[in-house]
Amino acid sequence: MERESMEFDVVIVGAGPAGLSAACRLMQEAASRDLALSVCLVEKGAEVGAHILSGALLETRALDELFPDWRARGAPVHTPVTEDRFYMLSSERGGLELPSALVPSPLHNRGNFIVSLGNLCRWLAVQAEQLGVAVFPGFAAQAPLYDEQGRVTGVLTGDMGLAADGSPKANHVPGLELRARYTLFAEGCRGHIGKELIARFGLDQGRDPQHYAIGIKELWQLDPARHRPGLVLHGAGWPLEEDSGGGFFLYHGDEGQAAVGLIVDLNYRNPHLSPFDEFQRLKHHPLLARHLYDGKRLAYGARAITKGGLNSLPRMTMPGALLLGCDAGTLNGAKVKGIHTAMKSGMLAAETVVQALAAGDTGGNSLAAYPSALRSSWLHQELHQSRNFVPALHKLGPWLGGALNALSHNLLGGWLPFTLHDRTPDHATLAPAAKSRKPDYPRPDGQLAxxxxxxVYLANTGHDEDQPCHLQLLDPEVPLRDNLPRYDEPAQRYCPAGVYEVVEQEGQPRFQINAANCVHCKTCDIKDPAQNIRWVPPEGGSGPNYPNM
Structure with missing residues (x-):
C-alpha cells in the first residue's frame, strides 16, 4: 500500500512525562545552540492525557530542571503533602500505623505534591507546542520503520477505518510513515513497540526479567467534612495474601477530591486472585472507609506499572532510537514514583540527540553518549540505591522485606554490599487452580464497592466495535485447552475491565473477548501464563478518556 510520508529530525512516540519532557528539552537545547529542529510527537489517546493514569505524587526535581519557573507558568501542581502516614493492615478491620523511623526513607513524601498526571501532561503539551513541537493526538504508532541496515528510521501510524475483518471501510485512511533521524519511544509501561525493539536488538540480555504490577485507581469527590488537603496514606498487607505483594494509597488532593487505589504485584501465585475485587474489598477497611463515606466516585481506571528497577532495566540505546521512561522501566520502586525519573530520562535523551545533531551527525547513529549520561545522572543514582527494594519484597514478603528495606535506606542510604535478584518472570508464577484457595469476594454494595x-463506564472508554480486535491470541486454542483446566483461565480475573470471559455456548465453554471494554492497562499481555495474548493499539483515539487522573 502506498502511504504518505513525513520527514522530521526527531519523532517521539507517546505523550507521557518522558515523551513530553524530551520534546520540551529538545527545543530548549536546539534554541540554545541556534539549531533549527523539527520535532513531531504522536499520541494514541484522543487527546493528551486521555490515557494517562497515575496515583500521583510528584517529586519536582526533574520539573525544576526542565522549567524552573513552572509556578509562574501555571503548572497544575498545587497541593503539597502536609501529612504522610504508612500502615500495615492485618485484617479487614485491623492494622497499625508504622512510626516514621520504621518506614523506608524513599516512602517519605514531605516536599512532594499531590497531582493529576493527566493534567500535568496536558500542561507539558502546551509548553511543547509553544516551543515549536508538532503534537499529534489520536495517532497510534503501529510499528517501527527500519532501513536496510536495520537502523530505526521512524514509525508507521495505524490505519483508520478498517473493518473487523481488516478490510477498508468507506472512511479508510492509510497510516502515515513518520520518518526521522532519531526516534524516541516513550509509550509507557509494556509499550508494544518497545517490546519488539527489546527483542529485536537483545536489549534485555544479561538483565533480570522485567517485573510489573497493576495499579487500579478511583477518583472520589469527598464529603467536605472529610477532606484534608495534603493528607497521604500508604499501606500494605490485607487484603492481599502472603504470597501476593503490593499496597494501597489514598491522596487528598485539591477541589475536595481524593485518589484511592491498590497496586498488586503481577508475580502473585493464586490464579483465583482478582486485583479488581481485592481493591473493592479494601475500601471497606475502616482506615479508608471513613474518608470515602458520603462521597461520590467520579472516575475509574487501571494501568500496569513497570517496577523491576535497575536490575531489569534494558539497554535503552539502539541504532537510530532510544527507549525512555516506563517503556524501559525507569520507575523508582522504592519511592513508588516514576514521573520525575521518566522526565529525567526524556531530558537526557533530548540532550544526547541535540549534541549529536550539533556535531554534524545526519544519519542518526551517534547515540553512544546516552548510557554514560544516564550513569552520571541522579536518575541512575536513585535506581542504584533502590535496586534491592522490589526483589526484597518479592523474596521476603512485606514484613521481612520491608524491614530489610528500612535498614538499607534509613541507616545505609541504600548502599548494601550485595544485589538481590528476582529472575522468575511474572507470567511464570501461577500455581494450579486446584491447589489454590478461592477468595470469597463480597457482592458490591454500590456505595464503596x-x-x-x-x-468501565467511568473510564469513558470507547472503541469502534467494527475494527480489528487489538487483543490478539497467538493460538486461539490455548485459553480453553490449557489455561482453563490448569488455571481456571485467570484472564477472567486479572483483567480489571471485564474484557475476558468464559461463557457457555450450546453446553460448551467459549472464550469471549469484549475488546470494547479495554482500558489499555496491558495486564493481559504481561500476566497470561502462556504469553499467548498480544496487546496492539486499536484505531487511534480509542480507549479510555481519563479526566483528572
Missing part, C-alpha cells in the same frame, strides 16, 4: 461494568 462497585462492579466492573459500572467502573
Amino acid at each position: 462497585f462492579d466492573r461494568l459500572s467502573s
Whole structure:
C-alpha cells in the first residue's frame, strides 16, 4: 500500500512525562545552540492525557530542571503533602500505623505534591507546542520503520477505518510513515513497540526479567467534612495474601477530591486472585472507609506499572532510537514514583540527540553518549540505591522485606554490599487452580464497592466495535485447552475491565473477548501464563478518556 510520508529530525512516540519532557528539552537545547529542529510527537489517546493514569505524587526535581519557573507558568501542581502516614493492615478491620523511623526513607513524601498526571501532561503539551513541537493526538504508532541496515528510521501510524475483518471501510485512511533521524519511544509501561525493539536488538540480555504490577485507581469527590488537603496514606498487607505483594494509597488532593487505589504485584501465585475485587474489598477497611463515606466516585481506571528497577532495566540505546521512561522501566520502586525519573530520562535523551545533531551527525547513529549520561545522572543514582527494594519484597514478603528495606535506606542510604535478584518472570508464577484457595469476594454494595461494568463506564472508554480486535491470541486454542483446566483461565480475573470471559455456548465453554471494554492497562499481555495474548493499539483515539487522573 502506498502511504504518505513525513520527514522530521526527531519523532517521539507517546505523550507521557518522558515523551513530553524530551520534546520540551529538545527545543530548549536546539534554541540554545541556534539549531533549527523539527520535532513531531504522536499520541494514541484522543487527546493528551486521555490515557494517562497515575496515583500521583510528584517529586519536582526533574520539573525544576526542565522549567524552573513552572509556578509562574501555571503548572497544575498545587497541593503539597502536609501529612504522610504508612500502615500495615492485618485484617479487614485491623492494622497499625508504622512510626516514621520504621518506614523506608524513599516512602517519605514531605516536599512532594499531590497531582493529576493527566493534567500535568496536558500542561507539558502546551509548553511543547509553544516551543515549536508538532503534537499529534489520536495517532497510534503501529510499528517501527527500519532501513536496510536495520537502523530505526521512524514509525508507521495505524490505519483508520478498517473493518473487523481488516478490510477498508468507506472512511479508510492509510497510516502515515513518520520518518526521522532519531526516534524516541516513550509509550509507557509494556509499550508494544518497545517490546519488539527489546527483542529485536537483545536489549534485555544479561538483565533480570522485567517485573510489573497493576495499579487500579478511583477518583472520589469527598464529603467536605472529610477532606484534608495534603493528607497521604500508604499501606500494605490485607487484603492481599502472603504470597501476593503490593499496597494501597489514598491522596487528598485539591477541589475536595481524593485518589484511592491498590497496586498488586503481577508475580502473585493464586490464579483465583482478582486485583479488581481485592481493591473493592479494601475500601471497606475502616482506615479508608471513613474518608470515602458520603462521597461520590467520579472516575475509574487501571494501568500496569513497570517496577523491576535497575536490575531489569534494558539497554535503552539502539541504532537510530532510544527507549525512555516506563517503556524501559525507569520507575523508582522504592519511592513508588516514576514521573520525575521518566522526565529525567526524556531530558537526557533530548540532550544526547541535540549534541549529536550539533556535531554534524545526519544519519542518526551517534547515540553512544546516552548510557554514560544516564550513569552520571541522579536518575541512575536513585535506581542504584533502590535496586534491592522490589526483589526484597518479592523474596521476603512485606514484613521481612520491608524491614530489610528500612535498614538499607534509613541507616545505609541504600548502599548494601550485595544485589538481590528476582529472575522468575511474572507470567511464570501461577500455581494450579486446584491447589489454590478461592477468595470469597463480597457482592458490591454500590456505595464503596462497585462492579466492573459500572467502573468501565467511568473510564469513558470507547472503541469502534467494527475494527480489528487489538487483543490478539497467538493460538486461539490455548485459553480453553490449557489455561482453563490448569488455571481456571485467570484472564477472567486479572483483567480489571471485564474484557475476558468464559461463557457457555450450546453446553460448551467459549472464550469471549469484549475488546470494547479495554482500558489499555496491558495486564493481559504481561500476566497470561502462556504469553499467548498480544496487546496492539486499536484505531487511534480509542480507549479510555481519563479526566483528572
